[in-house]
Amino acid sequence: MTARTSTTQAPGAAGHAGEEAVLDVGPVAHGGHCVARHEGRVVFVRHAIPGEKVRVRLTDAGDDAKFWRADVIEVLEASPDRVEHFWRPADSLRAWSHGHPPVGGAEFGHMTLTRQRSLKSDVLTEQLTRLAGFEQAPPAWTGSVEAVGETYDGGSGLGWRTRASFSVTPGGRLGMHAHRSNHIVPVREMPLASDAINALRLWDLDLQGIDRVEVAAPANGSRPLVLLAPAPNTKEKRLRAIAAELPGDASVAAFDPLTGNVTQLRGRTWVQESAVGHDYRVTGDGFWQIHRDAPGTLVGAVTKFLQQGDFLRPGAVVADLYAGAGLFTAVLADAVGETGSVLSVEGAPGTSRDARKNLHAAAQVEVVQGRVERILRQKPRDFDALVLDPPRAGAGKAVVGQLVASTPRAIAYVSCDPASFARDLGYFRRSGWDLAGLRAFDLYPHTHHLETVALLVPGP
Structure with missing residues (x-):
């Protein structure tokens, strides 16, 4: 049972923003918060850990809102996984004691890395069951979120952003x-x-x-x-x-x-x-994986999935979709050799120009700038494999339909968002495709984000 401990409204605040309440913290949810209830209403609480009792400050609490948002300002009953936050500006308890909210970008910094990864696993499982149609965590996944970069950071989860x-x-x-x-x-x-x-x-x-x-x-x-x-x-x-x-x-x-x-x-x-043995020019704020070890980790997972299934070999026909500056393209070109071919597709003109510079020596690569679904229609091929690394919003129903229609033998799907990935995976499954492999990586320690690499194949 929860109870409001203060009904003092912050000057000028809309609805109930600025009020305080004591909440029993429930399960983690996608987006970096946990779920609690206050007077029958769902409250998404940041800077908490499931099982804690906390005092919160309501930050988004309109009378007509379906749910409210809140930050923890005091821990009344702490989880054994709670630790002192490593960064004062991101520490909700310290920030609100000085009268202002904490900075974003380190919202899991108040708990051990082991608990962080456990919660990320819970989120991925929940998205796969809710959006992709699995009854439980699929057998293609071990259920764990793998640590990355511990040799460099000594297990602290710090210093990884490039x-x-x-x-x-x-x-x-x-x-x-x-x-x-x-x-x-x-x-x-x-x-x-x-x-x-x-x-x-x-x-x-x-x-x-x-x-x-x-x-x-x-x-x-x-x-x-x-x-x-x-x-x-x-x-x-x-x-x-x-x-x-x-x-x-x-x-x-x-x-x-x-x-x-x-x-x-x-x-x-x-x-x-x-x-992975290549140099890449990236202009301005063009996309590149931000964790120092992410490029090698993701390339390794993708190529291992595709090579184990004999989808990536000398002479193979493959495509790198949402290719950016060509991280995956260069490695795919190495694998297929001079007798194979790689179609590299990127929508951003500046990033596509970088890809052309980075891949100019690989005759087996064709770099095309444009929307993925349009390019696949214009350049139909009998693909052995596709590598799909879309932005956070995912590929979407229309693109998934186009990918299925291109009839590749396999698709390696790289995602930085479990919700959009699970949604797209649901589209693939309803089109008769199976999840043959899945790995999850903690490439964003002390945040709620994670990265997944999946292998998708047509069903029997």
């Missing part, structure tokens, strides 16, 4: 947004980021005139890139003054988040990434 995104406070200091909020919290470190990103000391800069900062620091130690998104009417002279304050080994460029256009200020407008 890319980071920051906001800027009204006073021009480096900051990060609170979850689902316009509030920006100043930061003076980023423990999840690599040493190379923290070494830039962006928090020491006066960033007035800048709306957003993106940083890429490749794990191979090559030159980092700092991207500055200027506020309206900010002059180039101001941008160059900020660039001059950054360490000399960093490239600096201005960029437009809406168009992706990048303007050189100093050094290069791209970074050189390395993975």
